[in-house]
Amino acid sequence: MNVVVCVKQIPDPASPGKLDPSTKTLVREGKLVVDDSDMYGIEMALQLVGTAGGGEVTLVSMAPNNETAGLRTGLAMGAAKAILVSDDSLKGADALTTAKVLAAAIKRVNPDLVIAATESTDGYTGTLPVQMAELLGFPSITFAKSVQVDGTTVKVDRQTEAGYDEVECPLPAVVTVTAGVVEPRYPSFKGIMAAKGKPVEQLTVADLGIDGGVAVTQEVTDVVAAEARKAGEIVTDEGDAHERIVQFLEQLKVI
Amino acid sequence: MDFTPDPDHEAIRDAVRRLCGRFDDAYWRACDSEHRFPWDFYRAMADGGWVGIAIPEEYGGGGRGITEASIVLEEVAASGAAMNGCSAVHLSIFGMNPVVKHGSEQMRSAYLPRVAVGELHVAFGVTEPDAGTDTTAITTRAVLEGDHYVVTGRKVWTSKALDCDKVLLLVRTTPLEQCARRTDGMTLLLADLQRPEVDIQAIPKVGRNAVESCEVRYDGLPVAVADRVGEEGQGFRYLLDGLNPERILVAAEALGTGRAALRRAVQYAKDRVVFGRPIGQNQGVAFPLAEAHARLAAAELAIRQASWRYDNGLPCGEQANLAKWLAADAGWQAADQAVQTHGGYGYALEYDVERYWREARLMRIAPISQELVMSYVAEHVLGLPRSY
Numbered sequence: 001m002n003v004v005v006c007v008k009q010i011p012d013p014a015s016p017g018k019l020d021p022s023t024k025t026l027v028r029e030g031k032l033v034v035d036d037s038d039m040y041g042i043e044m045a046l047q048l049v050g051t052a053g054g055g056e057v058t059l060v061s062m063a064p065n066n067e068t069a070g071l072r073t074g075l076a077m078g079a080a081k082a083i084l085v086s087d088d089s090l091k092g093a094d095a096l097t098t099a100k101v102l103a104a105a106i107k108r109v110n111p112d113l114v115i116a117a118t119e120s121t122d123g124y125t126g127t128l129p130v131q132m133a134e135l136l137g138f139p140s141i142t143f144a145k146s147v148q149v150d151g152t153t154v155k156v157d158r159q160t161e162a163g164y165d166e167v168e169c170p171l172p173a174v175v176t177v178t179a180g181v182v183e184p185r186y187p188s189f190k191g192i193m194a195a196k197g198k199p200v201e202q203l204t205v206a207d208l209g210i211d212g213g214v215a216v217t218q219e220v221t222d223v224v225a226a227e228a229r230k231a232g233e234i235v236t237d238e239g240d241a242h243e244r245i246v247q248f249l250e251q252l253k254v255i
Numbered sequence: 256m257d258f259t260p261d262p263d264h265e266a267i268r269d270a271v272r273r274l275c276g277r278f279d280d281a282y283w284r285a286c287d288s289e290h291r292f293p294w295d296f297y298r299a300m301a302d303g304g305w306v307g308i309a310i311p312e313e314y315g316g317g318g319r320g321i322t323e324a325s326i327v328l329e330e331v332a333a334s335g336a337a338m339n340g341c342s343a344v345h346l347s348i349f350g351m352n353p354v355v356k357h358g359s360e361q362m363r364s365a366y367l368p369r370v371a372v373g374e375l376h377v378a379f380g381v382t383e384p385d386a387g388t389d390t391t392a393i394t395t396r397a398v399l400e401g402d403h404y405v406v407t408g409r410k411v412w413t414s415k416a417l418d419c420d421k422v423l424l425l426v427r428t429t430p431l432e433q434c435a436r437r438t439d440g441m442t443l444l445l446a447d448l449q450r451p452e453v454d455i456q457a458i459p460k461v462g463r464n465a466v467e468s469c470e471v472r473y474d475g476l477p478v479a480v481a482d483r484v485g486e487e488g489q490g491f492r493y494l495l496d497g498l499n500p501e502r503i504l505v506a507a508e509a510l511g512t513g514r515a516a517l518r519r520a521v522q523y524a525k526d527r528v529v530f531g532r533p534i535g536q537n538q539g540v541a542f543p544l545a546e547a548h549a550r551l552a553a554a555e556l557a558i559r560q561a562s563w564r565y566d567n568g569l570p571c572g573e574q575a576n577l578a579k580w581l582a583a584d585a586g587w588q589a590a591d592q593a594v595q596t597h598g599g600y601g602y603a604l605e606y607d608v609e610r611y612w613r614e615a616r617l618m619r620i621a622p623i624s625q626e627l628v629m630s631y632v633a634e635h636v637l638g639l640p641r642s643y
Contacts, residue, residue: 069265072266073269186273187273188270188302188303189305192267192270
């Protein structure tokens with residue numbers, strides 16, 4: 001079974017993010033790292049291929065400046081190869097444009113299953129996987145908290161607010177996985193060294209031959225700071241704090 | 256001069272950081288206070304191939320140098336694991352160096368693969384109650400009886416002895432008075448540790464309590480001649496080979512510990528508001544932290560120079576000693592300033608900086624005191640008369 005995992009390479013969340021004042025988009029220059037939320041998808045894919053007893057995991061990513069540092073992490077975990085689309089014309093691409101690019105790249109691999117995170121840690125639109133599924137003509141299942149492949153069907157426990165739904169669909173399909181799906185393995189030293197020799201196919205938009213091409217039409221018109229959380233109410237204990245807290249909780253109808 | 260980051264080193268750093276991220280300060284605080292060896296952490300490090308990183312590839316290791324090993328240990332310390340984390344893996348990463356360099360092929364293939372995968376634990380027994388830096392004064396004696404030695408004596412500060420299967424033991428095979436030179440007559444044995452002839456007692460100590468340091472008595476312990484490292488009488492020379500890399504690794508551990516302390520101090524200085532502003536806005540708080548950063552950055556460069564020289568086969572005694580001195584000093588200063596920045600809370604266990612402080616203090620004493628590094632520099636670098 002061949003599985004594609006969509007991997008986003010993002011600015012290191014450990015360092016504060018910056019917005020480009022002219023485009024009002026996130027600055028993506030400098031070192032990028034694999035989005036932590038994609039580690040779950042990579043692990044899930046490796047386990048599914050292991051269980052199937054054959055096939056391989058391919059990582060697919062779109063990033064500026066031919067950046068491969070994040071892909072190397074996934075290759076070190078055990079993925080066999082990667083495809084990277086890097087093209088100056090994609091700067092500032094919105095989710096739909098990115099979906100078109102990734103779908104075109106994925107088609108080259110002809111996978112049985114495509115796995116993505118439910119959303120990225122830097123953009124959070126959460127719309128890309130289903131757009132991609134539509135473009136590929138695949139069914140999709142979102143918010144998987146467990147994934148099993150049974151012959152030509154993928155069975156998923158789909159996380160909901162109330163619990164989970166058991167859903168299934170025929171392969172090939174797109175599945176988005178939550179952080180609860182599996183525990184990602186650590187890239188080992190030998191995995192890191194082996195990853196250096198694994199192929200990363202570098203493509204431009206022209207290589208993909210997308211019908212009608214892609215045009216980045218999204219414009220960010222304004223950026224405003226998130227509203228600061230309102231300061232809480234401090235209850236100073238003058239012997240009656242417990243009563244006032246109970247009163248407060250009753251007002252909120254939580255007790 | 257080229258300071259371009261090496262992609263392998265970046266990848267090693269990133270991977271070790273990710274792994275250590277799963278063992279938080281609460282984990283290390285608990286291991287320290289319960290005197291519990293961090294087995295989960297050790298297992299994860301071994302499974303990732305980090306424990307065996309410097310063991311040759313033909314024996315199942317990663318085949319990399321002291322530069323890579325020092326990066327691993329720096330990241331372990333900097334994660335907040337500090338010396339509890341480093342000491343848990345340090346011996347497995349580097350302790351077998353004398354066997355790699357001088358052991359027989361039979362010994363190497365019997366033991367190194369098991370150390371590389373984290374299955375065999377080997378302690379290091381050199382220091383004695385009356386022989387510390389003056390190593391040649393050791394009195395632990397090994398007498399040859401047929402196909403084995405019989406070892407009798409007392410060692411102190413044998414770290415991890417309670418949890419190790421084997422110990423690399425420096426013994427006298429020829430009494431000092433019969434030797435032409437003080438450094439003659441010592442032999443390195445790879446001895447069994449969990450035997451009825453061996454008594455191991457943990458030494459209560461100030462910190463780094465996840466890894467016990469022990470007093471170990473050997474009372475007629477048999478060691479097969481096949482378990483002798485290299486030649487009889489050459490043990491001290493074999494040890495000397497490992498001193499420079501040892502100092503570089505310890506320097507990296509001190510650097511990481513300082514980094515962990517500084518990170519916590521900076522965060523606290525940003526978050527803690529007194530008189531209506533974060534305390535880090537006060538230069539009296541900010542400047543010492545900036546200074547700690549400057550000292551750590553300088554120590555890091557000294558470590559990188561020393562490890563590069565060692566890995567390239569160049570003499571590195573001066574560089575390794577200076578790296579150890581600078582990093583131990585910088586790590587201690589950072590940890591002390593982290594406690595100071597936290598005020599009263601710095602003395603509370605739950606803020607962790609006191610733990611870094613206790614462990615950073617150790618680095619100014621072990622494995623060699625700061626003063627003896629100065630003696631080395633005075634004599635061997637500046638050409639001043641020998642003081643001892």
